[in-house]
Amino acid sequence: MASRTQELMKILENEPAYRLKQIEKAWFDVGINSYDEITTLPKDLREKLKQFPWLSLEVHTELKSREDNTRKFLFKLADDNLIEMVLMGRKNLKEGATDESPDRYTICISSQAGCPMKCLFCATGKGGFKRHLSAEEIIDQYRFAARILAKENNRVANIVMMGQGEPLLNYDNVKRALNVILANTDLGETKITVSTAGVPHAMEKLLTDDDFPPVRWALSLHSAIEESRHAIMPSHKKGFLDWLVDWAKRYREKFPSRTHYIGFEYIMLSGTNDDERHLQALIKLCKKMPYFRVNLIPYNKISDPADPTPEIALPEDPGFKVFERTPPELIEHWHESLMAAGFTSTIRYSQGQDIAAACGQLRNKIK
Numbered sequence: 552m553a554s555r556t557q558e559l560m561k562i563l564e565n566e567p568a569y570r571l572k573q574i575e576k577a578w579f580d581v582g583i584n585s586y587d588e589i590t591t592l593p594k595d596l597r598e599k600l601k602q603f604p605w606l607s608l609e610v611h612t613e614l615k616s617r618e619d620n621t622r623k624f625l626f627k628l629a630d631d632n633l634i635e636m637v638l639m640g641r642k643n644l645k646e647g648a649t650d651e652s653p654d655r656y657t658i659c660i661s662s663q664a665g666c667p668m669k670c671l672f673c674a675t676g677k678g679g680f681k682r683h684l685s686a687e688e689i690i691d692q693y694r695f696a697a698r699i700l701a702k703e704n705n706r707v708a709n710i711v712m713m714g715q716g717e718p719l720l721n722y723d724n725v726k727r728a729l730n731v732i733l734a735n736t737d738l739g740e741t742k743i744t745v746s747t748a749g750v751p752h753a754m755e756k757l758l759t760d761d762d763f764p765p766v767r768w769a770l771s772l773h774s775a776i777e778e779s780r781h782a783i784m785p786s787h788k789k790g791f792l793d794w795l796v797d798w799a800k801r802y803r804e805k806f807p808s809r810t811h812y813i814g815f816e817y818i819m820l821s822g823t824n825d826d827e828r829h830l831q832a833l834i835k836l837c838k839k840m841p842y843f844r845v846n847l848i849p850y851n852k853i854s855d856p857a858d859p860t861p862e863i864a865l866p867e868d869p870g871f872k873v874f875e876r877t878p879p880e881l882i883e884h885w886h887e888s889l890m891a892a893g894f895t896s897t898i899r900y901s902q903g904q905d906i907a908a909a910c911g912q913l914r915n916k917i918k
């Protein structure tokens with residue numbers, strides 16, 4: 552199926568180059584809700600554009616957390632594939648902010664329908680891979696969020712590409728989507744974090760691709776011991792950790808600014824990657840790395856009886872596993888040990904756990 556970009560390009564092939572930019576600008580104007588309203592375009596072009604839906608996704612299900620300001624949207628795409636996006640809101644605590652100040656939302660967006668990486672702790676990996684998202688399907692998750700938040704006098708303050716999919720396997724579409732979002736919003740590059748399980752050939756390409764925007768990268772590490780990383784992340788290749796240290800040094804040469812640190816994501820799985828041997832391995836790895844931060848993430852159980860929606864029938868995946876949570880005291884011990892070793896460490900308490908919107912819980916569900 553041709554992506555909307557390809558179809559648009561065909562319609563615009565005899566138009567001046569700036570027409571695409573005009574259309575992209577209008578996509579991000581929350582006051583414009585149809586191609587017919589883009590008055591900067593000639594009428595005959597607006598007529599031709601009417602064949603495209605204004606948004607490439609429609610809401611299938613919306614869930615609101617009872618515990619915090621989190622909403623999860625299940626979207627249906629034109630070919631009936633389903634993807635998820637999560638809105639996580641926080642009060643604006645900046646100096647001078649009042650109760651009337653817009654809440655600051657982080658949106659967690661998807662880059663693929665499903666995911667082929669099969670990480671054992673991840674509900675998306677359980678469902679398998681459906682297809683890459685087009686650049687428009689990625690952009691439209693932002694556009695959808697921006698529109699509903701604007702109606703509430705709220706705004707998107709950050710984007711994390713940590714929803715369904717491995718972004719670096721969908722390199723070109725992710726790159727175009729990020730560039731279009733950056734060109735048409737007030738978000739800076741460091742307000743966008745893209746998370747990868749580690750795709751070395753694509754990470755090598757990043758170092759020489761000056762058109763890929765300098766967003767922040769989060770690396771799903773989850774173990775600094777090769778064998779146990781491979782056991783929970785089947786995509787792990789032998790030698791990855793040594794290669795990662797070397798890559799990170801070259802990345803730092805390209806982006807010497809401290810704002811371009813690499814975030815190590817570490818989901819703590821009881822009895823799997825949370826013993827002293829794993830902690831010492833992580834500290835050893837950290838000692839070799841340039842600018843980075845460690846984000847310790849309590850595991851979110853995938854089968855939650857409080858989850859209000861039943862699961863879509865998913866293909867059987869015998870490799871998928873339900874883990875247990877690491878006790879909070881042990882997570883705290885890791886955090887303090889990392890800090891004592893001189894590293895920046897945070898513990899991420901995920902929002903939206905009651906609606907399966909937290910880390911590792913995203914999967915398509917229907918009522």
Ligand code: SF4
Pocket residue numbers: 666667668669670673674675676677714715716717747748771
């Ligand atoms: S953790 Fe990320 S890379 Fe791994 S299966 Fe889930 S979505 Fe894919």
